[in-house]
Amino acid sequence: MLAGVIDEDVVYAAMESRDPRFDGWFYVAVATTGVYCRPSCPAVMPRRRNIRLFPSAAAAQVNGYRACRRCRPDAAPGSPEWNARGDLVARAMRLIADGLVDREGVAGLAARLGYSERQVHRLLAAEVGAGPQALARAQRAQSARTLLECTRLPISDVAFAAGFASIRQFNDTIQQIYATTPTSLRQATSASRRGDRAPARGHGGPGAVPGVIAxxxxxxxxxDVPALLRHLGARAVPGIEEYAEGTYRRSLRLPHGAGVVALRAAADHVACELHLEDLRDLTAAVRRCRGLLDLNADQQAIDAFLGADPVLGPLVAARPGLRVPGHADPAELTVRAVLSRRVPAGRVRARLADLVTAHGRRLAAPVGGVTHTFPGMATLAGAGSALPPERRPTLLALAEAVAGGAILLDAGADPRHARKQLLDLPGMRPREAAYIIMRALGDPDVFIPDLNVRRALHHLRARPGRWGPWNSYATQHLWALADSLR
Known part of the structure; x- marks a missing residue:
């Protein structure tokens, strides 16, 4: 779907079929009820003349609509448009989703993007229907709802953990968006769960763990969630990652502290358990988990495009829904990419584990085999002789550039600019830079013609096709074929 263009015929057809593919792409408000929904909402179909369309939940809220209590549109998957695009609006949306406005305000967002506050507000309002404050406010409301439903924190603590500046602001926002009070929202959730046989940990039931959110x-x-978690587990670095009995765990370095996430497959979602030192990191932690598993991708559109290609079609049919695994820690991924040059995977993991043991931060409360966070770039920049000698110049230059802010690898980075900066580092190879951009920044259009890709293409007796803007997914399919050939 094109930015700023919403075909009402497509919308109404999606609503009639309750098609979840469009959830997060746009939001449907009903003028007669004052409620906005996902396109897949199971409620009675409204008359066509009564619907209003919005490109974001925040835009619907700015126009006076409250969130539907049945389909919970504020919790829909994020729009895949922001992952596929690298322009200013997309970068701003990713930074807002990472909680930057809550931490540094609109001034911090504008400074990070290199534009004035007025220009950022104008561009976001024109394309998304709401300014940065409204978008961040909608996100704070969703974080607050999660904390109300999933913890037993006092409501005043929920307000500040979600990023609100005052209790009054918190109460007013919950009333406007959900048409209820924070206390009533929590009581309604508790009432709906009284019949549950086995309440989840962290949901406020007996035995709930402080600081744990399910x-x-x-x-x-x-x-295929189990296959994706197995893929991550097979490459796990001891100390910071672990895979056991279908659950993948890893540590997170977050703006206000550390955390550990446990991910496992469920019927129609990914079950996520977060252990956070500081609950203000909820928004950032959720965004990192979604990026790690590529959960915002419009996979049916990607598979339809690549599946129509004569070379990739059979591969897509064999592995529908194959995602591009992201990464929860760009710094960690960059070090891993540099160390992986012509080195067996097992040895790379052993080297990373040594760095974690020597320079990582030990968690105050380890979870299973996850005991540390990966060392930050400032720490690695000072490690000197402790770094592997054959990659030391590249690693030191990389660590100093990222720690000093010369190279940005966060949610708001421009992939093309970051790739050029990486290639300017001494000893950085194009394959390594491309791999970092693909996984750390989630660029969907990176083709990596390495040995494994060439082996797969040789087996298929084919050449690279015109697979943009989904070259990253094409590369994943070719890597999977190369793995199966081995």
Missing amino acids: LRLSFRPPL
């Missing part, structure tokens, strides 16, 4: 991560099917 929630669902939604996605657009198809997605």
Whole structure:
């Protein structure tokens, strides 16, 4: 779907079929009820003349609509448009989703993007229907709802953990968006769960663990979640990652502290359990988990495009829903990419584990085999002789550039600019830079013609096709074929 263009015929057809593929792409408000919904909402179909369309939940809220209590549109999968695009609006949306406005305000967002506050507000309002404050406010409301439903924190603590500046602001926002009070919202959730046989940990039931939040991560099917978690588990670095009995765990370095996430497959979602040192990191932690599993991808559109290609079609049919795994820690991924040059995977993991043991931060409360966070770039820049000698110049230059802010690899980075900066580092190879951009920044259009890709293409007796803007997914399919050939 094109930015700023919403075909009402497509919308109404999606609503009639309750098609979840469009959830997060746009939001449908009903003028007669004052409620906005996902396109897949199971409620009675409104008359066509009564619907109003909005490109974001915040835009619907700015126009006076409140969130539907049945379909919970504020918790829909994020729009895949922001992952596929690298322009200013997309970068701003990713930074807002990472909680930057809550931490540094609109001034911090504008400074990070290199534009004035007025220009950022104008561009966001024109394309998304709401300014940065409204978008951040909608996100704070969703974080607050999660904390109200999934913890037993006092309501005043929920307000500040979600990023609100005052209790009054918190109460007013919940009333406007959900048409209820925070206390009533929590009581309604408790009442709906009284019949549950086994309440989830962290939901406020007996035995709930402080600082632990259990929630669902939604996605657009198809997605083989167990296979994706096994893929991550097979490459796990001891100390910071662990895979056991279908659950993948890893540590997170977050703006206000550390955390550990446990991910496992469920019926129609990914079950996520977050152990956070500081609950203000909820928004950032959720965004990192979604990026790690590529949960915002419009996978049916990607598979339809690549599946029509004569070379990739059979591969897509064999592995529908194959995602591009992201990464929860760009710094960690960059070090891993540099160390992986002509080195067996097992040895790379051993080297990373040594760095974690020597320079990582030990968690105050380890979870299973996850005991540390990966060392930050400032720490690695000072490690000197402790770094592997054959990659030391590249690693030191990389660590100093990222720690000093010369190279940005966060949610708001421009992939093309970051790739050029990486290639300017001494010893950085194009394959490594491309791999970092693909996984750390989630660029969907990176083709990596390495040995494995060439082996797969040789087996298929084919050449690279015109697979943009989904070259990253094409590369994943070719890598999977190369793995199966081995």
